[in-house]
Amino acid sequence: MYHNGTVLVNDKTVSLPHQESTILKVSSSTDGAGVELQTHHGVVVSVKSDGTIVTTIAKKFAGKVCGLCGNMNDDGPDDFKTRHHIPAKSVEEYVSSWEVPNERKTQSKQPESCRKRSHRDVKRAMGMCNALK
Structure with a gap:
């Protein structure tokens, strides 16, 4: 996020909150210390100003995903x-x-x-x- 509260989306500078069609919503994180990307599928990626990235996904994906963050099956x-x-x-x-x-x-x-x-x-x-x- 730039110092003036804007971000770059598809090589364009936009103000927050920003809706990219019906697929992606970009807004300031709830604590104001970063940017949050939300998809209509229920995937949220929070990018904090300190470089921390936190990804959360909807419960409907439990056991249907895999990767470095696991498969979300509570095992x-x-x-x-x-x-x-x-x-x-x-x-x-x-x-x-x-x-x-x-x-x-x-x-x-x-x-x-x-x-x-x-x-x-x-x-x-x-x-x-x-x-x-």
């Missing part, structure tokens, strides 16, 4: 899985599996837990994951 121990839905053996493996490849760096390595499994197991797991996409 914490099953949240520590790689993007291939295999339990991570280390924090590094867990975090790096969710890294999004960019133009400068592409992730070509399989997670360590996949390398230790048979080709058949990995192929089966990948097939199951691809069916979910």
